[in-house]
Amino acid sequence: MNGPQDVGGAHGFGPVVPEPNEPVFHDDWETLAFALSILMGPCGFWSIDRSRYFRETLPHPDYYTLTYYGIWLEALERLVADVGIHERTPPPKRVLRGAEVRPTLAAGFPYDRPGPAPRFGVGAAVRVRPMNPAHHNRAPRYLRGKTGWVTRVHGIHVFPDTSAQNAGEAPTALYTIAFDAKDLWGEDTTAGRVHADLFEPYLDAV
Amino acid sequence: MSGDHSHLSEMDVRVRALKSLLVEKGYVTEDAIDAIVDYYRDEVGPMNGARVVARAWADPAFEARLLENATAAIAELEIGGRAGEHMVALKNTPTVHHMVVCTLCSCYPWPVLGLPPTWYKTPAYRAKVVADPRGVLDDFGVTLPPDVRIDVFDSTAEVRYLVIPMRPEGTDGWDEARLANLVTRDAMIGTALATAPA
Numbered sequence: 001m002n003g004p005q006d007v008g009g010a011h012g013f014g015p016v017v018p019e020p021n022e023p024v025f026h027d028d029w030e031t032l033a034f035a036l037s038i039l040m041g042p043c044g045f046w047s048i049d050r051s052r053y054f055r056e057t058l059p060h061p062d063y064y065t066l067t068y069y070g071i072w073l074e075a076l077e078r079l080v081a082d083v084g085i086h087e088r089t090p091p092p093k094r095v096l097r098g099a100e101v102r103p104t105l106a107a108g109f110p111y112d113r114p115g116p117a118p119r120f121g122v123g124a125a126v127r128v129r130p131m132n133p134a135h136h137n138r139a140p141r142y143l144r145g146k147t148g149w150v151t152r153v154h155g156i157h158v159f160p161d162t163s164a165q166n167a168g169e170a171p172t173a174l175y176t177i178a179f180d181a182k183d184l185w186g187e188d189t190t191a192g193r194v195h196a197d198l199f200e201p202y203l204d205a206v
Numbered sequence: 207m208s209g210d211h212s213h214l215s216e217m218d219v220r221v222r223a224l225k226s227l228l229v230e231k232g233y234v235t236e237d238a239i240d241a242i243v244d245y246y247r248d249e250v251g252p253m254n255g256a257r258v259v260a261r262a263w264a265d266p267a268f269e270a271r272l273l274e275n276a277t278a279a280i281a282e283l284e285i286g287g288r289a290g291e292h293m294v295a296l297k298n299t300p301t302v303h304h305m306v307v308c309t310l311c312s313c314y315p316w317p318v319l320g321l322p323p324t325w326y327k328t329p330a331y332r333a334k335v336v337a338d339p340r341g342v343l344d345d346f347g348v349t350l351p352p353d354v355r356i357d358v359f360d361s362t363a364e365v366r367y368l369v370i371p372m373r374p375e376g377t378d379g380w381d382e383a384r385l386a387n388l389v390t391r392d393a394m395i396g397t398a399l400a401t402a403p404a
Binding site for chain 1: 215217218220221222224225227228231232233234235237238239240241242243245246247249251286287288289290291292294302309310311312317320321323324325327328329330331332333334335336337338339340341342345346355356357358359360361362363364365392397
């Protein structure tokens with residue numbers, strides 16, 4: 001979706017300003033917003049893709065003025081409301097107890113799945129499909145319609161578009177695609193190449 | 207807003223209300239909250255990535271495995287997990303410099319770098335680096351020779367990237383622990399170079 005999150009190439013946000021000796025968390029509420037967001041994952045009420053969708057559907061002024069954990073908190077409140085947790089208590093898939101947190105996070109949650117063989121091989125020329133879906137999507141606007149080539153085949157992964165809509169994981173091939181920066185920005189770039197990880201349904205053979 | 211410092215902010219009130227609800231429903235426990243905060247504040251951070259880079263500098267066979275299958279190579283150091291399930295290492299050379307971003311959100315390799323700094327999550331960085339990486343390097347006070355090609359990686363899926371900066375001159379014979387002190391978080395994102403030895 002063309003939400004406020006899709007900012008690649010936009011002007012007007014000013015310089016990047018690093019904070020010296022930045023702490024991991026700035027405020028107690030940020031710490032708690034982070035912890036709740038992560039701990040609700042294993043409950044299984046929504047996928048990571050759906051949580052991203054709820055972040056990028058915030059009103060633009062909110063998205064650009066909240067801190068990042070503010071965006072997470074807003075989205076978490078809306079996810080909880082979407083599932084109806086205020087009114088009922090749906091059974092969780094899993095609740096992490098204190099002693100399970102570390103080993104579970106250290107094991108991770110892989111996104112590769114069995115699925116159909118990749119259609120493209122390394123070196124294949126591909127074009128990102130022109131598209132403008134209203135749903136969650138991971139093909140940034142600045143790459144749509146652009147031509148690049150496959151540099152890596154990552155195997156078969158969960159497809160964010162369907163996962164975010166509660167429409168299943170629909171596993172599909174994931175590739176790293178390289179683009180010549182001049183094909184994206186003309187002369188207005190200091191990059192050599194830009195790479196992105198794109199799913200097979202976003203790509204056409206050239 | 208009230209000038210009374212005991213007054214909770216709106217965000218404090220909201221997150222506490224949400225926590226109460228989720229604890230009452232049995233989805234979240236107090237001890238799990240403490241455990242996750244301790245884990246990401248104290249155990250997971252750029253010191254992990256620095257160990258990976260230092261080993262790659264010191265051990266060419268490890269570096270080869272890292273470039274071939276970064277997830278497996280990093281696991282040799284007992285590092286891995288959430289937001290690092292599918293790792294790729296990008297080796298800087300005298301002719302190619304890598305920089306990593308997530309233009310669509312804040313994807314970042316947590317097991318090796320910890321939670322991302324605020325600047326990494328800002329629209330300023332996400333918007334600028336894919337078109338003008340040298341402008342971003344200027345913001346960080348870094349200048350690269352004009353003939354170095356800058357390759358930007360936009361983390362748009364669940365693959366996470368670790369930049370292997372170039373090993374500084376004057377470090378021959380250094381052991382891994384000493385080398386790791388030269389590897390900063392920003393060097394592993396690509397907005398800095400490894401620290402030159404003093």
